[in-house]
Amino acid sequence: MVSAAAARLMEVAAVGPYFAVVCGERPDTEGFRPLTELYGDGRALERYAETVARRLGTGQLRVAASTLHLQAASRLWSIALASASLTGHVPDLDPAQLWWRPVRSGPVELWLPTARELPQDADMVTVVHDTVAVRNLRPLDDAVHGVFGVSRQVLRGNAASALVGALRVLLARAPDAPHSPVPLVHALLDREPLTGAGTFTTAPGGSIAFRRRSCCLYYRVPGAGTCGDCVLRDRRTHP
Numbered sequence: 138m139v140s141a142a143a144a145r146l147m148e149v150a151a152v153g154p155y156f157a158v159v160c161g162e163r164p165d166t167e168g169f170r171p172l173t174e175l176y177g178d179g180r181a182l183e184r185y186a187e188t189v190a191r192r193l194g195t196g197q198l199r200v201a202a203s204t205l206h207l208q209a210a211s212r213l214w215s216i217a218l219a220s221a222s223l224t225g226h227v228p229d230l231d232p233a234q235l236w237w238r239p240v241r242s243g244p245v246e247l248w249l250p251t252a253r254e255l256p257q258d259a260d261m262v263t264v265v266h267d268t269v270a271v272r273n274l275r276p277l278d279d280a281v282h283g284v285f286g287v288s289r290q291v292l293r294g295n296a297a298s299a300l301v302g303a304l305r306v307l308l309a310r311a312p313d314a315p316h317s318p319v320p321l322v323h324a325l326l327d328r329e330p331l332t333g334a335g336t337f338t339t340a341p342g343g344s345i346a347f348r349r350r351s352c353c354l355y356y357r358v359p360g361a362g363t364c365g366d367c368v369l370r371d372r373r374t375h376p
Contacts, residue, residue: 160249186285231272
């Protein structure tokens with residue numbers, strides 16, 4: 138029997154691949170590791186960055202590390218933000234209980250052997266912030282900064298960009314969510330580690346805009362340009 142928490146995550150997964158996390162027992166568990174291993178084992182992080190670098194066609198591991206950080210943040214924010222907006226509940230994304238494995242293409246695969254939800258004894262902003270920013274992004278930031286030297290400013294921008302990106306997809310694919318995600322994103326951008334990461338604006342018609350104050354370094358990939366929210370986007374040359 139599917140638990141209520143797992144059923145709500147199935148609803149969230151329907152938004153798109155970045156919002157999906159498989160719950161419960163599964164036969165194909167080979168290659169899965171808890172997220173704590175990625176955060177705490179420098180060699181595991183290096184191996185994953187090397188994989189990302191090969192996919193990107195770059196020999197710069199710092200660029201690959203920034204990219205994997207942005208992708209991981211996107212996965213975590215997407216799940217938590219959509220859960221809060223669509224169901225009014227927030228899943229427990231404890232990195233010791235949330236397992237991951239890389240795939241050949243697309244977003245990293247996530248698996249929760251047991252789906253749990255966080256108690257709602259605090260406001261939704263605090264709950265979402267705690268499960269994503271505090272319990273996941275904080276140790277991930279420390280690992281990526283420590284192993285690859287990616288600056289804290291870049292990582293802050295990545296986290297903010299990932300959050301706004303999740304918001305864009307959610308607004309496009311679930312415009313009638315029972316709980317508007319826009320105020321939640323506004324509040325999250327005012328909390329560390331996102332404070333000062335960029336400028337977020339909304340228009341009366343519902344459109345949103347974000348310009349970060351840093352660059353994710355993706356432009357260093359051969360043949361790549363700048364992202365839509367990049368601080369370098371309007372410059373003619375890159376430093």
